[in-house]
Amino acid sequence: MKELLNKIKAAKQILLSTHRAPDGDGFGAEVALYHALIKLNKKVHLLHVDEPAFKYNFLRKKVRLDVFSNESQPEASETDLILVFDTNDGRMLPGLWNWVTENKIQFAFIDHHPFLEDAPNIGELSFINTDAASTGEIVYSMIKDLEVEMDENIAEALYTSVCFDTQLFRYVKSSAISHAIAAEVIPYIDEPESIHDHLFGNIPIEKFRFLAYCTNKIEFHFNNQFAYLEITDEDLIRFNMSSEDTRDLTDHILGVDSVEISLVVIPAEGGKKLSIRSKKPLRVLELAKLWNGGGHLYASGAYIPADSKSLANLKKDLLSEIKKLL
Numbered sequence: 001m002k003e004l005l006n007k008i009k010a011a012k013q014i015l016l017s018t019h020r021a022p023d024g025d026g027f028g029a030e031v032a033l034y035h036a037l038i039k040l041n042k043k044v045h046l047l048h049v050d051e052p053a054f055k056y057n058f059l060r061k062k063v064r065l066d067v068f069s070n071e072s073q074p075e076a077s078e079t080d081l082i083l084v085f086d087t088n089d090g091r092m093l094p095g096l097w098n099w100v101t102e103n104k105i106q107f108a109f110i111d112h113h114p115f116l117e118d119a120p121n122i123g124e125l126s127f128i129n130t131d132a133a134s135t136g137e138i139v140y141s142m143i144k145d146l147e148v149e150m151d152e153n154i155a156e157a158l159y160t161s162v163c164f165d166t167q168l169f170r171y172v173k174s175s176a177i178s179h180a181i182a183a184e185v186i187p188y189i190d191e192p193e194s195i196h197d198h199l200f201g202n203i204p205i206e207k208f209r210f211l212a213y214c215t216n217k218i219e220f221h222f223n224n225q226f227a228y229l230e231i232t233d234e235d236l237i238r239f240n241m242s243s244e245d246t247r248d249l250t251d252h253i254l255g256v257d258s259v260e261i262s263l264v265v266i267p268a269e270g271g272k273k274l275s276i277r278s279k280k281p282l283r284v285l286e287l288a289k290l291w292n293g294g295g296h297l298y299a300s301g302a303y304i305p306a307d308s309k310s311l312a313n314l315k316k317d318l319l320s321e322i323k324k325l326l
């Protein structure tokens, strides 16, 4: 971490990024460091492969963010460093990552996900702490080390990050750090509860009806210990929803007392995505790896391209692997 902080101190122009379909953790962590780096007089902006969802507008409107495309690329020679949050896999930044590697731009991943054995090189500067409950937790300590004073902008971004990944302090990795950060930043935030609403209390009625439809579609197997839901393209079209709108569903299903593992199959660009959750001590990371996926021990995912052979018997294969776990 010390070497990374020295590079940051020495850099003039720094880009910040996160995985595609940015979430409250990755985006919050980026925005927090953005405001800190501005205070250190750095030239800094966010460079994404996707715009964040509208619910993050309260953070979005306060930063400079560009979306990467082949037509609009930053000047590589003027970029000293790119920091990528909440992933350690360049493939999660399609297009942008080629630009980084082709131009040999110095990079670091700042993340809390376990390494993937088959992931591309993560470089020497990266900082990964799988004990952190959120990427925001890591950025909090970076901001402390950089000796930047807390302010409202940094506080609300850090709070967003911590609230999002811990699901309002439900998943804190049995540590008090998330709460300690909250205790420090809340006094700087005008209405901390409004952040809870932005993140979790903003379901449009159309989406609520879609979620009700999906809930009805869930199949329960193995004495109701396994919940399986497959959402099709037709479902998304019928309700005018995107794959992103299914995101909260996986966690929600795990709220059923008998369910130990939940798995949602979602249409994704050029294929399907598996989103898998489990209750301790069952670990689903290894399961995701069987389909070339990754993530956390109890929350993982995989992407299966449409031309993959494994799609043909997907449900059958999943059921037989899940059966071994239960």
Ligand SMILES: [Mn+2]
Pocket (backbone or CB within 6 Å): 025, 026, 086, 112, 134, 135, 165
């Ligand atoms: Mn995260």
